Each structure stands twice: as C-alpha cells, then as structure tokens.
Amino acid sequence: MEIIIYIYNGMTMLDAIGPYEILRHIEGANIKFVSKQKGEIMADSHFVHLNSKYGIDEISKADILLIPGSTIAFLREMKDDKVLNWIIKINKSTQKTVTVCTGSIILAATGLLKGKKTTSHWKSINLLAEFGAIPTRDRVIEEGKYITAAGVSAGIDMAIYLVDKMKGEKAAKAAQLLIEYDPKPMYNSGNYLTANKEIIKMSEKLLERDAKKDLSLWDLLINTRRLLKLKNNECN
Template identity: 60%
Template sequence: MKIIIYVYDGMTMLDAIGPYEVLRNMTNAEVLFVAEEAGEIKADSGFIDINVKYSIDDINYADILVIPGSPVGFMKEMEKENILNWIREIDKGTKWTTSVCTGSILLASTGLLSGLKATSHWKPIKLLSNFGAIPVRERIVEQGKYITAAGVSAGIDMALYLSNKIVGEEETKAIQLTIEYDPQPIFDSGNYSNAEENVLKCANKKLTRDAKKGLGLLGMLKNSRNILKMMK
C-alpha cells in the first residue's frame, strides 16, 4: 500500500510525522514524503529541515494521500496550479485522501471537498467555506473517501482511525501500543469549545506570532496584512 505525505516549506512538522509514525506501522505499508521538488523542506518553526527524496513529477499514484497543514504555508501552496492539479490527479486513484489541520483548506482549494463537511484547525476553519466545503468543529470528519482532521495532534488520531479501517482493530491497537500513544494531558484545554477566554486570547497571540514568523520564512511579507486578516 503506497502512502504519500505531501510536504512543503512552512509545514507544521507534527502534522506529517504524527500520521507517518502510525501509518508506517501498518502491514505492507510504504510511506513516501513528496514535495514540489526533491530536496530540503523547512518546517514552520525554522528549526527543523527534512530532506525529501521524491518530487511530484516522480509520483503519479497513491493508495493514501496525506496533506499536512501549516500556519500560513498552505496559502502559498494554494496559489500553485501545478500542486492543485497534482493533488487532483493523485486523488483519482486514491482509496483515501486525507488531511491534517489547515491541510484541509489546501485540499478544499482543489474543489475536491465542495459540498462536503470538513474540519481544520480551530482558528482558520471558516476558510473552508470559501471553497465550498462545510466547516464543522470536530476532531475527525469522514465524508466518503475523504478524512479531515483538526489541528496538529489530531493527525495521530486520524491515522489511527484510518488504520482501523484498513488493517482492523487488533493491529491498530498494536500500533497504538507500539508508539505508546496514551495521551493524558494535565489540562482539559485542547478543545476550542472547552477553552477559557483568557486561554483563547493567549493562544491567538501565539498563533499570530507564528503566522508572522512563517510569513517571513516564506517570503510572503508583502501580503501579510491580507493573510493575517483572513486568518482571524
């Protein structure tokens, strides 16, 4: 089973690595990281780089496509017609097309989620409606072969959800144990609906800071006002 994770500059690393750690453990899984061009991809933090061996020109088929998100990098990808066309072409042959965080907005910009429910990170989730998708604040949303996950850590849950569909409960439980995924957070503040107002304000500040950092990293400062306005 060929699993493709599309990666790009400014990507949030856990959006890709979380699902990777789950899906690579499935029986007969082959996981490939693919970028617009082979070579170095910089994460949104600016601290981590990954060396990608495959470009979109090398890959024309996948059983599973995973599109991770980013603070602002996904917006740059949405402007690339070659990327949107590649996603559409890969989607024609997939059994499952999935996303994590704002990856769903990139996916929606192809038109593939038009008329379907989808989720994303809680801050920019409303942008889904700009592309005909129906935003819902849920951790995982399945619509036919499309599965979208909420922000960052939800990618692990999405991958386990998908694994259960493909290899079944016993193997998926074994995968969960293999990565010792047993979340026990000290606070119940990981869900938008549970967040206190002061926590929400603090999180917004952090996200705005990260978005500005990403704008600089990606050379998108010219359009920064419009981009940040869209993210509100």
C-alpha cells in the first residue's frame, strides 16, 4: 500500500509524524515523505527538520495521500498551482485522501472539497468556506474518500480511524496500543467549543507569535482575515 505524506517548509511536524506512527504499522505499508522539491524541510517551530527523499515530480499515484497542516505556511501552499495540480492528479488514484489541521484548507483550495463537510484547526476553519467546503467543528469527518481532522493531535485519531477503514477494527486497535494512545488530559480545554474565553485568547497570542516567524506570510494572513471580516459583515 503506497502512502504519501506531503511535507513542506513551515508545516507542523506532529500533523505528519503523529499519523505516520499509526500508519507505518499497516501491513504492507510503503510510506514516502514527498515535497515540492526533495531535500530538507523545516518545521513551523524552526527547530525540527525532515528530509524529503522525493519531489512531487517523481510521484504520480498513491493509495493514501495525507496533507498535514501548519501555523501559517498553508497560505503559501494553497496558492501554489503546481502543488494543487499535483494533489488533484494524485487524488485520482487514491483510495483515501486525508488531511490534518489546516491541511484541509490546502485540499479545499483544489476544489475537491466543494459542498463537503470539512474540519480544520479552530482558528482557521472559516477559511474553508472560501473554497466551497462546509466548515464543521468535528474532530474527524469522513465525506466519501476524504477524511479531514481538526487541529494537530486530531491527526492521530484520524489515522486510527483510517486504519479501521482500510484494515479493520483489530488492526486499528493494535496500532493504537503500539503507541499507547490512551489520552487522559490534565485539563478539559482541548476543544474550542468548550474552552474558556481567556484561554482562547492566550492560545491565539501563541499562534500569532509562531506565525510571525514567517514574516513573508504574516501580511498575507492579516489581509486574509480582513477580507473574511468584510465578507461576514456583508452577509449580516
């Protein structure tokens, strides 16, 4: 089974590595990290790197395509025609095309999620509507061959769900046990819909701090937010 994980500079590493630790246990899985140009890929933290051995020009099909998200770099990817056209091409051969966090916005930019319920990170989820997707605040959503997951850690849940779909419940449970995924969080603040407003504001400040590490995209983010506010005001 050919599994392609698309990686790019500025991505959130857990978005890719979390699902990888589940998917690599699928019997017969052949996982490839693929980027626009092969080579070193830097995380949004600027501390962690991955080495991509394949460029998108070398990969033309897959059974599973996984697109991780990022703090801000997804804005660059969702405007890159070469990347979007490659995703469309790969999608024609996939059994499942899946995303984590803002990876769903990259996929939505191809037009493939138009009219479909889709989730993403709580801060960026409304951007999905710009591409005709239906923003839905669920942790994991399946719409046909597409599976989207909410922010970062939800990628692990998505991957377990995916293994269940591809190989059955026992295989999914075995993969879950292998990484001892038995979450019992110290605080009940991991869901935007139930989080305290003060905590949401603190989290937003942390996101902005990380986003400002890539100043080339910071202005684009601000302008995108302004456009969304204007459109929301026009609709109200």
